[in-house]
Amino acid sequence: MTTDALLQLGLFLFVLLLLSWPLAMVINKVMQGEIQGPLRVLKPLENGIYRLAGINSSQETGWKSYAISLLLFNAIGALALYLLQRAQGDLPFNPQGFGAVSPDSALNTAISFVTNTNWQGYGGESTMSYLTQMLGLTVQNFVSAATGISVVIALIRGFARHSASTVGHFWVDLTRSTLYILLPLSLVLSLVFVGQGMIQNLSAYKEVPTVQANAFQQPKHDSHGDVVKDAKGAPVMEDVVSHTQTLAMGPVASQEAIKLLGTNGGGFFNANSAHPFENPTPFANFLQMLAIFLIPAALCFVFGRMVGDKRQGWAIIAAMTIIFVAMYSVLVMAEQTGTAGLNPLGVDQVLSSTQAGGNMEGKEARFGVTATSLFIAVTTSASCGAVNAMHDSLTPLGGLIPTLLMQLGEVVFGGVGSGLYGMLVFAILAVFIAGLMVGRTPEYLGKKIEIFEMKMSALSILVTPILVLVGTAVALMLTDGKAGILNPGAHGLSEVLYAFTSAANNNGSAFAGLSANTPFYNVMLGIAMWLGRFLIIVPVLAMAGSLASKKRLAVTGGTLPTHGPLFVVLLVGTVLLVGALNYVPALALGPVVEHLQMIAPVK
Numbered sequence: 140m141t142t143d144a145l146l147q148l149g150l151f152l153f154v155l156l157l158l159s160w161p162l163a164m165v166i167n168k169v170m171q172g173e174i175q176g177p178l179r180v181l182k183p184l185e186n187g188i189y190r191l192a193g194i195n196s197s198q199e200t201g202w203k204s205y206a207i208s209l210l211l212f213n214a215i216g217a218l219a220l221y222l223l224q225r226a227q228g229d230l231p232f233n234p235q236g237f238g239a240v241s242p243d244s245a246l247n248t249a250i251s252f253v254t255n256t257n258w259q260g261y262g263g264e265s266t267m268s269y270l271t272q273m274l275g276l277t278v279q280n281f282v283s284a285a286t287g288i289s290v291v292i293a294l295i296r297g298f299a300r301h302s303a304s305t306v307g308h309f310w311v312d313l314t315r316s317t318l319y320i321l322l323p324l325s326l327v328l329s330l331v332f333v334g335q336g337m338i339q340n341l342s343a344y345k346e347v348p349t350v351q352a353n354a355f356q357q358p359k360h361d362s363h364g365d366v367v368k369d370a371k372g373a374p375v376m377e378d379v380v381s382h383t384q385t386l387a388m389g390p391v392a393s394q395e396a397i398k399l400l401g402t403n404g405g406g407f408f409n410a411n412s413a414h415p416f417e418n419p420t421p422f423a424n425f426l427q428m429l430a431i432f433l434i435p436a437a438l439c440f441v442f443g444r445m446v447g448d449k450r451q452g453w454a455i456i457a458a459m460t461i462i463f464v465a466m467y468s469v470l471v472m473a474e475q476t477g478t479a480g481l482n483p484l485g486v487d488q489v490l491s492s493t494q495a496g497g498n499m500e501g502k503e504a505r506f507g508v509t510a511t512s513l514f515i516a517v518t519t520s521a522s523c524g525a526v527n528a529m530h531d532s533l534t535p536l537g538g539l540i541p542t543l544l545m546q547l548g549e550v551v552f553g554g555v556g557s558g559l560y561g562m563l564v565f566a567i568l569a570v571f572i573a574g575l576m577v578g579r580t581p582e583y584l585g586k587k588i589e590i591f592e593m594k595m596s597a598l599s600i601l602v603t604p605i606l607v608l609v610g611t612a613v614a615l616m617l618t619d620g621k622a623g624i625l626n627p628g629a630h631g632l633s634e635v636l637y638a639f640t641s642a643a644n645n646n647g648s649a650f651a652g653l654s655a656n657t658p659f660y661n662v663m664l665g666i667a668m669w670l671g672r673f674l675i676i677v678p679v680l681a682m683a684g685s686l687a688s689k690k691r692l693a694v695t696g697g698t699l700p701t702h703g704p705l706f707v708v709l710l711v712g713t714v715l716l717v718g719a720l721n722y723v724p725a726l727a728l729g730p731v732v733e734h735l736q737m738i739a740p741v742k
Contacts (some may be wrong), residue, residue, distance in 0.1 A: 140468050148467060151429070151513065151633070152607055159432075159433055159437040163452075165319075167444045169316075170288075179530045180314060185319075185493065189310075189311075201684055202680045202687075205293060205680055206308065213508055216282065217249045220253065224239070224245040224248060224249065227239060229242065230268065232271050232341065244656060244661055251403060252280065254645050255554055255617060256668045260661060265598075277397060281317050282317060284315045284434075285312075288312070290676050293407060295442050296683065298583070298686055299446050302542040303687040304687070306684055314421065321400060325393070329393050334394040335419050335422060336419035341387075341388075344388055346386075357375075357379050359375045376581040389405075399523065402555045404518065406526075408657065431517050432552050438555075440452045442455060442457070448584075454707050457551050459520075467512065467540075467552070469514070478500070504526045510730055514545065521553055521558065524641065524647025531652065535731070539729075539730035543726070545644045545646050548561045556689045562714075566701070568593075569594050572713065582698060585693075589658070591685050592682050595685075599678045604721035606671050607640050607644075607667070608639075608725060610666075611635050620660070623660055625654060630652070631652075631711040637650045642664040642667040686695070712727040
């Protein structure tokens with residue numbers, strides 16, 4: 140790893156810890172109902188929301204009522220977003236006159252944004268009206284992130300309480316997460332982004348003259364507007380010279396802020412954070428990475444505060460950081476090494492037999508290999524899915540790392556809320572394994588880990604591998620699935636594997652070499668996203684209810700300390716072994732084979 144990569148990584152982690160520690164104090168107070176400082180101005184609005192919705196904010200519920208409320212809210216949200224997309228052609232704030240989104244694409248997008256996945260099989264600036272972007276996608280960016288925060292707070296309450304029958308109130312947790320955490324942070328970040336040059340308007344798209352003419356080919360149309368075809372049925376192409384370019388406009392900064400803070404990832408533009416209107420400067424790029432990790436890191440410290448032992452939060456964030464640094468190191472070295480096939484051609488060759496600039500294919504020159512690699516590691520560690528480069532153009536080992544980071548269960552910082560509750564599931568598994576080794580009933584934070592918790596943990600951990608591997612296998616067997624693969628061989632398998640990994644783990648990024656905006660992939664990936672979200676949330680809430688009802692045990696000489704280096708190592712090992720081993724055969728057939736093909740001697 141180069142000195143530049145080390146400096147960027149060190150600066151990023153330092154600023155992240157510097158910002159997440161005070162944010163954790165705010166979140167801790169907010170989620171306990173202690174609204175202080177400038178946030179008190181929003182208290183009347185919170186109370187007004189409760190009165191309007193008929194909610195008794197002082198009455199908590201058990202985990203089953205909490206789960207039912209959560210599922211109903213998200214199901215209604217998905218339906219509303221689907222209908223909005225289907226009706227957008229007849230609704231206002233649509234200066235480009237976009238028509239209704241196709242049924243399968245609308246279904247996929249509705250599920251995608253409700254589940255905090257934000258997988259996009261469409262081009263945002265050529266598909267969605269401003270109203271759909273604002274009222275549909277941006278609103279779901281807020282509430283899907285707030286749902287994740289609510290679930291992890293309920294789980295932490297399970298550890299913190301004893302002999303209790305309640306884990307909180309979903310509607311209260313959802314309201315406070317949105318009103319006091321996500322909304323103020325998004326407002327501040329939006330203004331900073333606008334200052335960096337990110338656009339924020341409701342203007343129609345602009346036609347601007349280009350510096351030089353742009354020559355290209357397009358299908359020829361007859362007088363009726365139909366495509367002219369030759370004797371073989373192929374479109375007849377005609378040469379076109381254009382002296383103008385269309386620049387997409389829109390309310391970008393407001394969506395961009397919550398896209399990152401909520402680890403959503405859905406871009407206003409098809410190019411996402413590689414687009415200069417969506418990521419205009421290197422400083423904005425750095426802020427975007429910080430925004431992705433900010434709340435997940437802060438929630439680790441919230442965990443320590445709520446359970447009464449700040450060291451527990453430090454242990455969790457230490458385990459996450461160790462895995463993140465290791466994965467980023469492999470990724471950046473793979474991309475800095477470059478593509479072996481170019482070396483014999485003498486392309487940009489240096490003494491180390493690598494390209495001096497590294498593998499720049501698919502990357503923005505203004506960010507370079509190092510900053511781009513860091514962004515890739517951040518966005519696939521968190522369940523964000525925002526991209527500032529073409530992941531399909533990564534080297535085979537470079538592409539393996541973001542795939543593996545998602546396959547670990549999105550627990551390396553992970554999504555807002557979902558990363559921490561996923562890591563706590565692994566922590567429960569880690570203490571269970573430790574208990575088996577010493578012949579003692581496992582405990583975590585004074586709570587016995589018994590058969591019910593292990594069943595729920597196993598279910599949470601096994602859901603995503605089943606969805607990923609079964610979905611990939613079905614896609615590779617059926618004609619509709621194979622039709623979307625544009626690259627044959629190992630790389631094509633990697634593209635399909637990455638798509639289902641991204642969907643089931645609610646990440647949303649893509650290799651993008653796969654034609655996924657088809658009825659087959661829209662439905663299959665939609666199923667993976669929905670089940671990958673809620674078949675984990677429900678068991679986690681069930682564990683929260685079970686843990687809250689247990690008595691707290693006194694610490695004895697036989698209790699495994701869960702705040703020291705030994706537990707951190709045990710937790711890292713559990714995540715890597717249990718999370719990754721399920722995927723070794725699939726990874727061997729995809730990126731590993733492709734890497735061996737790349738370095739094989741040219742005959």
